[in-house]
Amino acid sequence: MKNLIRLVVAWAAVILFWFYGAALLGDLSSPLWAVFVFLALFSVIMWTAFGVVHEAEELAELLGEPLGTLVLTLSIVGIEVALVAAVMLGDGASRTLGRDTMFAVLMIVLNGVVGVGLLVGGFRHREQSYNLQGAAAYLAVLIPLTSIALILPNFTTSTTGGTLTSFQAVSFSVFTVVLYGVFLMIQTGRHRKFFVLPTLGEEKNVAATEATPPREKPAGVEVLRHTLLLLANILPIVLLSKSLAKVIDHGIHAFGAPPALGGVVIAAIVFTPEGISAFRAVARNDLQRALNLCLGAA
Secondary structure, eight states: OHHHHHHHHHHHHHHHHHHHHHHHHSOOOSHHHHHHHHHHHHHHHHHHHHHHHHHHHHHHHHHOTTHHHHHHHHHHHHHHHHHHHHHHTSTTOOTTHHHHHHHHHHIIIIIIIHHHHHHHHHHHHSOOOOOHHHHHHHHHHHHHHHIIIIIGGGTOSSSSSSOOOHHHHHHHHHHHHHHHHHHHHHHHTTTGGGGSOOOSOHHHHHHHHHHSOOOOOOOHHHHHHHHHHHHHHHHHHHHHHHHHHHHHHHHHHHHTOOTHHHHHHHHHHHHHHHHHHHHHHHHTTOHHHHHHHHHHHO
């Protein structure tokens, strides 16, 4: 019932801003009105994002690891891309918003969520286990990608001010897509065991595999239902993101805040539901899933 109410509220907000968005967002000069609109949009998007996480977790239970975590990660990344694109396409948007959001996500995830999760897990369970090979694989992809996007532009000489030429940007984009595609092949193919917690030693694991019945194949109807519900929760976020972008732009200019604040706000909106899922995984002594969520989203 709660999920149905969430969908109704989200799509009602979409319809409201679709037909009356010009009137609601036309004059944001009143601070009280601007704050009210921001909080309303922020609340609906955040609540709907929790719906995305819920449906993705249901799919994760049906599909198993690492496919389940991958579905959740790609859902969150899709929301992030939609929000960043909506803000960057707005009038007077910061040209560095994509970079600022990427850095904010890395900062929040790697320093904040992972660090706090390790502390909470250590205090609660004393000792937790995870697959080091999987974490190393994530970092092997994260380090070159972040270096190319955040560090390399400062050292290129074709343009000034930490920017790239069109050819360089396209080349790096292609390299990024190829590298991530190879990583997905590793994660879902021959080395998927790197992203699952090895509960027993190799020899015992073989015996356990022989003694344990195979996992039942998930029902196609259930997978389809949760996939459709996942899309039904993602679409309102994408459609409302443009309205939220206008309010964020207005707030940054009105308060004279640094443009990077927009990246932090978007990162917080995007990653809060997944961060809570990671903390829940840590609390139930599933550090492997928490790391898959955090490092995958980064």
